[in-house]
Amino acid sequence: SMVEDLCRERDTLMSERAGAANILVEMHNTRTEVLMSFFALRSANEKRRELWASILDESCFACVIPVTPYRSFPASEVQVSKCQRTILGIDGMMADTASLHVLLNSLVDRSRYPNATIKFRYTLVTEEAVVAGNQMMARWVMTTENAAQCGARMEVTKQGMLCCKFNSAHKIIGLELMFDVMALMLQLKQAAGSDTFSVVPNTVxxxxxxxxxxxxxxxxxxxxxxxxxxxxxxxxxxxxxxxxxxxxxxxxxxxxxxxxxxxxxxxxxxxxxxxxxxxxxxxxxxxxxxxxxxxxxxxxxxxxxxxxxxxxxxxxxxxxxxxxxxxx
CATH class of the missing domain: 3.30.450.20 (PAS domain)
Structure with missing residues (x-):
């Protein structure tokens, strides 16, 4: 009967919708995991390139971040007009990660802890993430875990936003990290207990x-x-x-x-x-x-x-x- 046909059509439509919603949830979960992996590799200062290659798109990955005068970066990454820099490719990202670790490890009081290493972790605030097509926006927090134990005056915390673009295989093709550079510099100064701030040179x-x-x-x-x-x-x-x-x-x-x-x-x-x-x-x-x-x-x-x-x-x-x- 016509009623049965309509019921059947409605059921099919409902299950297709549920299926599509499930696929979206799955995709969101996969992408969130990829992003968490990115932050895990960054906080571990991972040197194995193949691990980075498993989550970043080798052919076109680029990451845009503010200019960071308090740590080392290649002069070629800077877009002067925009006050930001663009990190290109997996090797660029590995070098930038090394730079972040060199910065944080300089907070250690070497006279008391000659061989200490600063540990830090990222937290992704996924509850409020905004997803649209192949993009995801979320807030994140980075915080040191043992700076005070290594002689720094305090832990360093920075929070910001990110906008991440994925390809169809859920690898990251583009990432923009936004945070307050001045606020972070102030914290670094307080943590190091210094009055001056030295800009890290990057040209001869x-x-x-x-x-x-x-x-x-x-x-x-x-x-x-x-x-x-x-x-x-x-x-x-x-x-x-x-x-x-x-x-x-x-x-x-x-x-x-x-x-x-x-x-x-x-x-x-x-x-x-x-x-x-x-x-x-x-x-x-x-x-x-x-x-x-x-x-x-x-x-x-x-x-x-x-x-x-x-x-x-x-x-x-x-x-x-x-x-x-x-x-x-």
Missing amino acids: QTCQRNFDMPMLMMLADEPYTIVQVNKLWENMSNYQAEQVVGKSSCRILEGEATDPTAVEALINEIRYKRPASAMVVHYKKTGERFRNFFLAFPLSTDSRITHYLMLSTHVEPIATVLPTPKDI
Whole structure:
């Protein structure tokens, strides 16, 4: 009968609608998981490229974020007119992630916790996420978990918005992260307990200034020849500039007690032109050992990374135990 036909049609329509709604829910869940994975890789400073490639679209991934003068980034990423920068591709994202870790790890009080690492986590506020087509907007919060235990004055928290675009395979093709840069800079300053804020240099020309810590500039490719050092570096190492500039590699201070694993990890980051930091045992020209915690920042010349800047933020002599003279 006609009534039965109409009932059947209505039932089919209802189940199709329910099916479509379920597919949307499933898709939303999958995409939320992809986004959570992105934040997990970022907070872990993940070095395995294939894990990033499983969630970011290799061919066209781009991420837009505000200009961040308080941490290292390639000069080529900046759109001057827009006060923002565009991170391109998986390698760009891995380098930017390294930069964030170098920044947060600089909050550690190295005199008390020489080898500590700052941990932080992201929370995605999914309850209020707005979804439209292949885009999703949501709020997020990033917070450090152990900065205070590592000697910082307080934990650092930043919150913001994101807009994420997915492809049909649920990989991220575009991401925009928005947050208040000034508010974060203020927090970083308070956490570090410092009055001044230093802008991280990212070009060779912005490095022609005085640094209030030992500074070395070197070529970004092997054998990493030293091109410049300051007076504080000379004092730290007992080498004169003319003895090393253009002649020696940045590895001139390594010696027997230098941990090869720490050096290898640093060199690996430099090979990929990523920012890095390291705590290494170094030797003066006179043979005395010291602990050297330094930051390594890539520097560009005409938008190509050509040099590295090494800044020693914590230098501490290692006492040599002398044999006690026998009682006479």
